[in-house]
Amino acid sequence: MTTLADPIQTGTTPSPPPRRSHRRRSFGYPRKGSVWSYGALLAVVAGSVFPLYWSIVVSSQTSDAVTKVPPALVPGGHLFDNIARVFDTTDFGRALVNSFIVSGSITVSVVFFSTLAGFAFAKLRFRGRKALLVVAIATSMVPHQLGIIPLYILMADLGWTGRLTAVIVPGLVTAFGVFFMTQYLGRAVPDELLEAGRVDGSSTFGLYWHIVLPAARPAAAVLGLFTFMQAWNDFFWPLVVLQNNATVQVALSALASGYTTDYTLTLTGTLLATLPILVVFMLLGRHLVDGIMQGAVKG
Amino acid sequence: MATYLHQARRAGLSRLDTKGSPYLYILPFFLLFGAFGLFPLLYTAYVSFNDWDLLDSGSHRWVGLANYREMLQDAYFWNALGNTLSIWVLSTVPQLLAALWIAHLLNHRLRARTALRMGVLLPNVTSIVAVTIVFTQLFGRDFGMVNWALGLVGIGPIDWQANTWSSHLAISFIVAWRWTGYNALIYLASMQAIPHHLYEAADLDGASQAQQFRRITVPMLRPTIIFTTVISTIGGLQIMAEPLLFASSQTPTGGSDRQFQTVALFMYEQGFREFRFGYASAVAWTLCLVIAIFAIINFLLTRRIAKDED
Secondary structure (H helix, E strand, O other): OOHHHOOOOOOOOOOOOOOOOOOOOOOOOOOEOOHHHHHHHHHHHHHHHHHHHHHHHHHOOOHHHHHOOOOOOOOOOOHHHHHHHHHHHOOHHHHHHHHHHHHHHHHHHHHHHHHHHHHHHHHOOOOOHHHHHHHHHHHHHOOHHHHHHHHHHHHHHHOOOOOOHHHHHHHOOOHHHHHHHHHHHHHHOOHHHHHHHHHOOOOHHHHHHHHHHHHOHHHHHHHHHHHHHHHHHOOHHHHHHHOOOOOHHHHHHHHHOOOOOOHHHHHHHHHHHHHHHHHHHHHHHHHHHHHHHOOOOOO | OHHHHHHHHHHHHHHHHHHHHHHHHHHHHHHHHHHHHHHHHHHHHHHHOEEEEOOOOOOEEEOOOHHHHHHHOOHHHHHHHHHHHHHHHHHHHHHHHHHHHHHHHHOOEOOOHHHHHHHHHHHHHOOHHHHHHHHHHHOOOOOOHHHHHHHHOOOOOOOOOOOHHHHHHHHHHHHHHHHHHHHHHHHHHHHHOOOHHHHHHHHHOOOOHHHHHHHHHHHHOHHHHHHHHHHHHHHHOOOOHHHHHHOOOOOOOOOOOOOOOOHHHHHHHHHHOOOEHHHHHHHHHHHHHHHHHHHHHHHHHHHHHHHHHO
């Protein structure tokens, strides 16, 4: 919990203070990276990227490439044939659409409700505020995965099994989101600004809409990014409850099942399922890095 | 007079707004979380005291502790618990050590700092399904690259799925690969908070870099190290997707001899293959308690160490 207590700084992109001094002191801290540390880091990054690179290699080759010894190491020219084959084999298009619907709705909802609750916890005075906040934070530690059996019973009673609502509704709020926004808004919105708004006759919701929401944008972006990735990658619950109306991860696991797996097909699917996340990560990943380094984002 | 009444009403409304509306703002969270997060978890306890068959919809019979009694005598449960702890240790210990080392490397003045950090974090944003599928191919017995590479140094092809030790090793590797970079960034953030004068003083005393790492960096990181251990405990003991997908047949038994079935996977098997909801709930609740016990032990440990440093 100690590292969670560090709130994000105000401002656009929260980042650690610059440590580089203008003069190149040989003595400065942190120390200058040696050739050795660059080499080791590059090796680590190569190891991080390799599985992704490998799936590009396999998915751009013909099916026999995956059984070649020694293995093929450069991409070929059959990527689009394989992609077409994935869409012929399963309803991957529908799975992609499903995943966009699920992840999109969950992201918008989590950001909205977290900002709303975070505003109340950080900036409004009311009875039981502290106790309720503690409850909200404590619940973020609960292993939800273990509640799936009653959750399934509940969904069956509601008639939601096999429908996207069964995945969307339980994801609409997260304890982590509330905690995250409470931390941020406590710092980012000056009390004087809210007082001034009140004097001008603004209602509480008016304050939220006109002052808090705009101020919350940088943190909302990080929370949204994080939420979208989690929702997109979620597997266990959609597998249990969606059955034939699969999201991308479930469709992917179906593609890989069977006693003889067609790995060219499967790894092409893997690439397709990872691509949206990869694009988002390339564009906004540095904010995610900053968010984790503030100690605020937990997996 | 009319204006006065109007003003009074407005004041009343505005009081209602300031006193009452905060509850309205936090209500959606507590309502949704209560209904779909907390209630299912508590209801698990109730279901676990029943003989509850999914197929025979809704019909259930109170059986008291029978499910728990059966579980304690179920060799499959104990097997799954052993596998879970083994995979947890095998993935967590090397993962956190590697993370510490990577954080140390990143804690230099570096060019392309952001790119390197993103590169390290990349495994964590790819999905468990994608990662496990790719690694299952790489760990393939006949055409996997891991066996090909081992073959170059004269180690015969390993059937990674077939044995207990090899399957635990492979699954732990997959888990560790996905989480090492994330933990490295957490450590890096803590390392940056260590006061520089400690290192300056050590330099003057002629301490080597390795000594400084062992005597300054690691002790200063202790609370963070224990925090990451807690988080890895909560996550690691729930592992389920990796062993499910590591078996190419994707049967939830975790291999032909259950050699890599985890407790969470055992719960899934009992619930959604055998349709024994009551029994599966007993397993879930037990796992929940195991996780809680580990988490509390770690929390107390954290507090004690934090106190020692004051």
